Amino acid sequence: MKFETKVIHAGVEPDPSTGAIMTPIFQTSTYVQSRPGDHKGYEYSRTHNPTRDALQNSIAALEGGDHGLCFSSGLAAIDAVIKLFNPGDEIISGNDLYGGTFRIFTKIFEKYGLKFHFVDMHDVSNIEKYINKNTKLIWAETPTNPMMNIIDIEGVSKIAKANNIIFGVDNTFATPYLQQPIALGADIVMHSVTKYLGGHSDVVMGALVVNNAELADQLAFIQNSCGATPGPQDCFLVLRGIKTLHVRMDRHCDNGRKVAEFLVGHPKVDRIYWPGFEDHPNHAIAKRQMKSYGGMISFTLKGDNQEEAFDIMSKFHLFTCAESLGGVESLCNHPASMTHASIPREERIKNGLLDSLIRLSVGIEDVEDLIDDLKKALG
Ligand SMILES: *Cc1c(COP(=O)(O)O)cnc(C)c1O
Numbered sequence: 535m536k537f538e539t540k541v542i543h544a545g546v547e548p549d550p551s552t553g554a555i556m557t558p559i560f561q562t563s564t565y566v567q568s569r570p571g572d573h574k575g576y577e578y579s580r581t582h583n584p585t586r587d588a589l590q591n592s593i594a595a596l597e598g599g600d601h602g603l604c605f606s607s608g609l610a611a612i613d614a615v616i617k618l619f620n621p622g623d624e625i626i627s628g629n630d631l632y633g634g635t636f637r638i639f640t641k642i643f644e645k646y647g648l649k650f651h652f653v654d655m656h657d658v659s660n661i662e663k664y665i666n667k668n669t670k671l672i673w674a675e676t677p678t679n680p681m682m683n684i685i686d687i688e689g690v691s692k693i694a695k696a697n698n699i700i701f702g703v704d705n706t707f708a709t710p711y712l713q714q715p716i717a718l719g720a721d722i723v724m725h726s727v728t729k730y731l732g733g734h735s736d737v738v739m740g741a742l743v744v745n746n747a748e749l750a751d752q753l754a755f756i757q758n759s760c761g762a763t764p765g766p767q768d769c770f771l772v773l774r775g776i777k778t779l780h781v782r783m784d785r786h787c788d789n790g791r792k793v794a795e796f797l798v799g800h801p802k803v804d805r806i807y808w809p810g811f812e813d814h815p816n817h818a819i820a821k822r823q824m825k826s827y828g829g830m831i832s833f834t835l836k837g838d839n840q841e842e843a844f845d846i847m848s849k850f851h852l853f854t855c856a857e858s859l860g861g862v863e864s865l866c867n868h869p870a871s872m873t874h875a876s877i878p879r880e881e882r883i884k885n886g887l888l889d890s891l892i893r894l895s896v897g898i899e900d901v902e903d904l905i906d907d908l909k910k911a912l913g
Contacts, residue, residue, distance in 0.1 A: 601743065784826075
């Protein structure tokens with residue numbers, strides 16, 4: 535089945551009791567047992583719920599994996615991954631991460647005796663020098679948030695396999711429509727479903743996909759034991775959102791290209807970060823591992839003045855200033871003070887995340903209206 539057919543059909547069956555074509559919202563916490571232990575496969579909704587099952591199967595199919603698990607947020611999904619490990623274990627992570635991921639690693643898990651190394655994975659050979667007998671996980675985001683760096687998934691997975699290390703990829707920015715890490719050798723794919731998979735800025739949710747029954751069992755055990763599961767209403771909304779993923783992504787990518795091209799050469803704009811440009815440092819890898827380049831763009835201002843960035847952002851009408859991304863509407867964000875405020879300034883600056891950096895999530899509106907908005911706000 536092709537991707538565009540899977541988004542509509544994979545994982546979902548008409549309801550056997552009524553024929554309802556859309557998966558019902560099974561708004562129930564528990565399920566009747568005719569005698570103890572005699573039930574229809576469902577006992578309690580933290581463990582299993584039919585609406586969540588349909589969504590988990592749908593996301594697994596889109597990522598080309600066998601097992602999907604949904605969580606109450608993207609961070610809850612990451613939390614479950616890290617709980618696979620024990621004190622003394624070491625994790626090698628990219629150094630350009632979603633701020634909340636950096637925060638959960640350093641502020642929550644370090645105190646339980648896990649050791650994290652934040653590594654520039656731009657060149658995958660940088661990873662090898664951090665590997666030792668305690669290394670259990672390599673974690674990468676690509677494209678990264680907000681610097682839009684590209685990491686070679688196949689290259690990292692070769693290193694992980696050679697050293698018997700689990701390799702997880704945060705695929706939030708690319709979505710399975712643009713990039714499928716399992717096919718490139720990753721063991722775990724993670725999503726903030728809140729973003730493009732949900733697609734309508736109305737749900738907070740996370741997901742993991744794996745292709746290994748043992749890993750799936752361990753993660754399902756954590757999912758049920760720790761309990762950060764999404765409710766059925768949210769699962770229904772995401773099942774609905776996913777049906778248009780391919781159509782939305784095509785438009786996000788087209789609009790993203792046009793907006794990025796508009797920013798080139800604008801007198802106020804200094805650097806533009808978008809992997810579709812041929813002079814992007816890892817453009818060749820992006821071209822190889824992604825179907826297209828997405829609608830996320832970051833740029834800095836000449837002079838790097840934060841006040842000027844705030845001023846521009848306050849003049850937007852269509853690019854609404856808000857956290858989050860990946861919805862149908864265009865958003866703008868100031869990572870240094872918003873999504874990435876939990877990263878110390880020196881760390882940020884080292885990675886190029888300057889005070890004037892503005893991140894755009896280009897929506898699916900008319901692109902001329904979007905460019906007009908940018909033109910007016912930039913002045
Ligand atoms: C938003 C985001 C997360 C966290 O997901 P939540 O659903 O907000 O918990 C993780 N990674 C990336 C790349 C994100 O954009």
